[in-house]
Amino acid sequence: MHLSEKTSEHISNNASPEQRKFIADAMLGRLARWLRIIGLDVVYEPFISDDELIARALRDNRTILTMDKKLLERKSAHNSLCIHSFDYKKQLQQVIRHYTIDVWSLVFTRCLHCNTILYPVKKEEIKERVPPYVFATSDAFETCRRCHRLFWPGTHRENMRQILNTLFH
Numbered sequence: 057m058h059l060s061e062k063t064s065e066h067i068s069n070n071a072s073p074e075q076r077k078f079i080a081d082a083m084l085g086r087l088a089r090w091l092r093i094i095g096l097d098v099v100y101e102p103f104i105s106d107d108e109l110i111a112r113a114l115r116d117n118r119t120i121l122t123m124d125k126k127l128l129e130r131k132s133a134h135n136s137l138c139i140h141s142f143d144y145k146k147q148l149q150q151v152i153r154h155y156t157i158d159v160w161s162l163v164f165t166r167c168l169h170c171n172t173i174l175y176p177v178k179k180e181e182i183k184e185r186v187p188p189y190v191f192a193t194s195d196a197f198e199t200c201r202r203c204h205r206l207f208w209p210g211t212h213r214e215n216m217r218q219i220l221n222t223l224f225h
């Protein structure tokens with residue numbers, strides 16, 4: 057088991073930083089959401105036990121993000137990062153800087169609710185599902201295959217982009 061853990065760690069270190077997969081503990085919901093905004097693969101299931109969280113991390117080769125010192129002391133949780141701040145912006149800066157992640161290369165490519173990659177949809181297919189103003193002013197629509205929510209460029213994304221700009225200028 058020890059050997060296979062080492063091997064998977066080795067693979068993850070060779071992948072690009074944006075391909076690194078995470079699992080966040082229950083305290084870090086806001087951080088998880090912002091990492092998904094950046095496009096990273098982050099499992100966030102606040103009601104699973106520590107044992108389940110570690111098992112999931114090992115199975116999927118995910119880096120554990122946690123503020124829980126007890127969890128960090130466990131040998132099986134060796135692929136982990138201790139989050140220091142209670143402020144989600146500082147947490148985000150810590151993760152991004154620690155793993156030298158490019159904030160912009162995958163931004164807005166993932167469903168914030170389901171953690172799945174978004175797919176482009178044809179404009180005419182979603183005409184009935186968006187307000188007329190949005191339909192008239194946007195051309196790039198994307199959907200999540202799991203929850204079927206629609207996403208498009210707009211003021212909410214511009215606000216997020218501004219926050220990222222401030223944090224990572």
Ligand SMILES: [Zn+2]
Pocket residue numbers: 167168169170171172200201202203204205
């Ligand atoms: Zn979704």
